[in-house]
Amino acid sequence: MSVPEELIARSNALGSDPRTTNYAGGNTSAKGAGPDPVTGRDVELLWVKGSGGDLGTLTPAGLAVLRLDRLRALVDVYPGEAREDEMVAAFDHCLHGRGGAAPSIDTAMHGLVDAAHVDHLHPDSGIALATAADGPALTRECFGDRVAWVDWRRPGFQLGLDIAEVQRANPDAIGVVLGGHGITAWGATSQECAAHSLEIIRTAEEFLARKGSEEPFGAVVPGFQALPEDERHARAAALAPVVRGLASTDARQVGHYTDCHAVLDFCAREKLAELAALGTSCPDHFLRTKVRPLVLDLPPSTPLDETVARLRELHAAYREDYRAYYERHALPDSPPMRGADPAVVLVPGVGMFSFGKDKQTARVAGEFYVNAVNVMRGAESVSRYAPIPESEKFRIEYWELEEAKLRRMPAPKPLAGRVALVTGAGSGIGKAVAERLTAEGACVVVADLDGASAKAVAEGIGGPDRAVPVVADVTDAAQVDAAVAAAALAFGGLDLVVNNAGLSISKSLLDTTEQDWDLQHRVMARGSFLVAKAAARTMIDQGIGGDVVYIASKNSVFAGPNNVAYGAAKADQAHQVRLLAAELGGHGIRVNGVNPDGVVRGSGIFAGGWGARRAAVYGVPEEELGAFYAQRTLLKREVLPEHVAAAVFALTGGELSLTTGLHVPVDAGVAAAFLR
Structure with missing residues (x-):
């Protein structure tokens, strides 16, 4: 070689x-x-x-x-x-x-x-x-x-x-x-x-x-031991949005959660507060983790509302301490303070939350703090942990060479730092939306009833630093809550939800059964309601706003033939947009809708038999249905899943930041469906 x-x-x-x-x-x-x-x-x-x-x-x-x-x-x-x-x-x-x-x-x-x-x-x-x-x-x-x-x-x-x-x-x-x-x-x-x-x-x-000694961090503090895994993860999912919201005070952050043994053991020991206050030492470490972490000083048995209140107090104190640290060491030519929020938050009995501009940065910050814990354990086991002085840490954290490196980095993408959940994302419109949101910088939870499809889409997008799959039946409140919890554990919370899961059964009024009606309303009306409710709870806990987008339909405002159950369910979704926009606006949460029509290619609904039935209604071969829909539009163009995805991005990418309660048609121009 x-x-x-x-x-x-x-x-x-x-x-x-x-x-x-x-x-x-x-x-x-x-x-x-x-x-x-x-x-x-x-x-x-x-x-x-x-x-x-x-x-x-x-x-x-x-x-x-x-x-x-x-x-x-x-x-x-x-x-x-x-x-x-x-x-x-x-x-x-x-x-x-x-x-x-x-x-x-x-x-x-x-x-x-x-x-x-x-x-x-x-x-x-x-x-x-x-x-x-x-x-x-x-x-x-x-x-x-x-x-x-x-x-x-x-x-x-x-x-x-x-x-x-x-x-x-x-x-x-x-x-x-x-x-x-x-x-x-x-x-x-x-x-x-x-x-x-x-x-x-x-x-x-x-x-x-x-x-080395066997217990370099001191004895275990009674009550600070790790919770059982299920309880630990449930507690982490409840706390993650709150902690992420606090860590995003200066700039929106993506989160990472770990409950590895090294972290849980460190958080349960007598020397936790003392050693954490000393901070990390290796320059690579504290450039990612900041000079020291925020440490919760309550046991995991503390009621959740008391824990949240204490975290808010500690966060306010952390910001004051960080500003004082900056002011103690800053020189006239020092770069401006980059932000006073913690990059690492330690929660006894639960684990560690780490934060960064994207998932990889957040994950690496957490990995580095685990390295720091291992370093402290080794040093304390044979001597006393004595990192470099705080003034030296500042010289590196606010080094002009590091500042120049930050200036060389490319500008963030429009959805950088955003976490999205897309339902029905295993195929068709949902898949296209998930791919577009990720391409624009978001982290995405790919939710679908078909776990294999969700996994394939997430892997195709780029894997766990960009997308994670979850199996979710949107008609089941427990599964919806689990999907939102998965977003919290994977990325720290949730900023953007796309209610896309749906199905359609094309029948006349007399042929439509109660089961047909109930199924379509459970998936689209009830499912959208459950997802919006769970997502709104997380967004409110975060306190940094958010977006909810409903993939409704032209049929929500257009009376087409042999389509009573589907059209009624879509009309329900369309009015949920208006109702929730009015209710959630005070929390900075915008709610908008997209009304597609004629999305045949790549559509899971059409592949499931809907296409054949609609083709029969219109008297055209199924393979020509997309072209048929295109010819009845003003633009004479076929609507594809990526066109719907583009509308979702337009609503959430920042250019329409003061728009809520809007329905955007993506139908190539159907005059009968114009909103009046």
């Missing part, structure tokens, strides 16, 4: 193990020769993981490639630690060829260390030693002369110089523990470098297991 290919293989292997490093954390590099694009002569090059990349999924496009002679020449012009941020711009002048990723702040570390291959990682075991109060002594006890200690310094050019100096002073060392941060290892070959990284990580793990 070539040098870059070896580097990619090593990076992917290291990044695939969460014990080795966290998502998008750490970086790897390799040095070798490559042709100069002008002269054709070989020059020394450095391939290093670029800014923002992830080791586990790294590809060649994620590597920055620099000329080593130019990079090393920066030592002679380095203006000192006070101006070291200027060196990041200088890295751009060391780049080799075109393309590639932007060099990260850790590039100097990789270029200045005298080894062909270098790994910088954030393993829990390594950070546990790095954050222990007597980290230098523990590092020597654990590794002897094989691994050296480097005092805390913010990542940058000076840290690269420090590590290079320690390496020169310890020629037999295979790597270093970076105080308050992580580890760096090196080797003459890619295989040797990876072996040294794993040796440091596994040796630290074994040392902590052998030397």
